[in-house]
Amino acid sequence: NKALGRFIELMTLNLGGYYVKENRMGTFGYLTPFTFSEDEEACLRVGWTPYHVAQGYRLNDNTVTAASALSWGNNVTPATDEPEQIMRLLAFDVTEKQQNGLGNTNPQVYRTVLMTEPVARDLATKYKAKEALEESLVAEARRPLFMRAYANYWANTGSVQSSLRSFEEHYAKLQRDPQEQAALTDTPDWMKGVTDQPKIETVATMQKDQTAFLLCGDSARNKFMILPGGGYATVEIKLPEDWDELVAPLGYDPLSRFYLNEPAPLEHADSPKQTTAPKQDEKSPIQREGVKAPAGLTDGEYRLVPSMEQMTSEGRVFKTNTGAASAWAYGASDSKTVPNEDGFVDFMKATYPGCSFRVQDGYVTEVVLRPFSSGQRNGGNATGITADMLNNLRVTVGVVNRQSKLEGKATADGASMTVSVKMTNFAVAMGDNPTLDRESARNFLDLNGSQATVNPRAQEGSTAKIGVQNRDGSWRTLTFTKIDRRRINVEFREKDSLSR
Secondary structure: OHHHHHHHHHHHHHOOOOOEOOOEOOOOOOOOOOOOOOOHHHHHHHOOOOHHHHOOOOOOOOEEEEEEEOOOOOOEOOOOOOHHHHHHHHHHHHHHOOOOHHHOOOOOOEEEEEEOHHHHHHHHOOOOOHHHHHHHHHHHOEEEHHHHHHHHHHOOOOOOHHHOOOHHHHHHHHHHOOOOOOEEEEOOHHHOOOOOOOEEEEEEOOOOOOEEEEEOOOOOOOOEEEEEEEEEEEEEOOOOOOHHHHHHHHOOOOHHHHOOOOOOOOOOOOOOOOOOOOOOOOOOOOOOOOOEOOOOOOOEEEEEEOOHHHOOOOOEEEEEOOOOEEEEOOOOOOOEEEOOHHHHHHHHHHOOOOOEEEEEOOEEEEEEEOOOOOOOOHHHHEOOOOOOOOOOOEEEEEOOOOOOOOOOOOOOOOOEEEEEOOOOEEEEEOOOOOEEOOOOOOOOEEEEOOEEEEOOOOOOOOEEEEEEEOOOOOEEEEEEEEOOOOEEEEEEEEEEOOOO
16 A cells, blocks of 8 residues: 555656646645555455446456545444444435535536445345445435535636625525425434424435445444545556466466456355365356346357448457347347346447447447448448446447458448447557547547546536547547437548648
8 A cells, every 4th residue: 555655646747747846736734655555355256246347347357446535434334234224324424525625516426435345244134235235325414405506606717706696596596406406304413403394405425336335444334434536547557477487486376366256145254165266277257237148149249230241250240120129140140139137138229320339248348439431231320229238338439441351342421420428437458659639628539548428517518539540640539428318429531731
């Protein structure tokens, strides 16, 4: 923890040029970055999915997640094992741990929730997955509108509201603001000593997919802690294939020594079940809740095509019909109807020709979305993929260029598609060294290498352009535009301009 934190500190100074009083403007300074690992064995024992697995990685993949937090804060010790009461304690603390003092800025913010195994074990008796806990917290963690209005009026970061309108007018303004989600709700349990009203006006402090729940810390204690802050980005760390041979002279065990199996969930952590490592040549198991591939689809990459004439010998292909999906392997003429198991056909029909997906261990593990110029495209390149379908998938936005051997079709200049705004993390497959346009709305999209992260709270109409330079000096680009709270449009142009 200390060593890694010190390394990050030195890296931001010496590699990033993050200097005090130049561009590092913290009024009271900053905490040294901290690092910790999630207890994945504890997750499996209580029946919850480890964080990195929920992001689409395999259980035994090596990953690192970077996140931000505004303060370290204090932890809470529940004095109960009743799951619903622990959830309410979490909700109470969520409303106290807002971004900036008094929670005066955004109504809903990202948070990281740290909890020890005993707390998670008790919660898991009612909430069988982290997603179920989050759903209850979103509904329960509401703040009195008066408290929100008072903080936002008198302590609004960067502007003086009292010179613009009266407090009563500002209260009414927040009451109408759809982002606040103001409503007359049951008085929260922790506010019942303040008012005798059974219902009061409250606002939402959480929204789905903005909270990370991590099991960590001393497994002999019952504590949780909530850190408000920014978002998250997870990357996989690829080790050399001969890693075991490289580290053996240093006395390190082979990687397979640390592999985890998925034990059955335990009701009590005081009766632990030992996990055993798979054999070195054995594939580690994957815990998934996403789109299950039908039986008979072996591991490999598949691509949607609009007709048999466009089948490729370079891999397996898929064809969608009106009522079913048909698959062929390596150009075979015979086809078979694929049943709509676990919504698989619905998933395929929600995409469009030109898209591809990968099957691994019986599940769809990643999907590539491509603007495609076929007249038979589904819905004018508008994908109907939902957040549920994308659970545990890696998503890449790419283009089908004019030299594509896989399609033999040209992508029309200006071809576009619409995706869910909940798909906030993309890999951009356009070639080497993608660049974010200088004029783009920086608070809408961030580019790190080929990884693009969308801010779901960005204003409607926000745009961001990513480009890769062609040999003639022009740029092929993808332009992201936020349509509304649910949709983002992605437009491809083969030749465009871009400012760096």
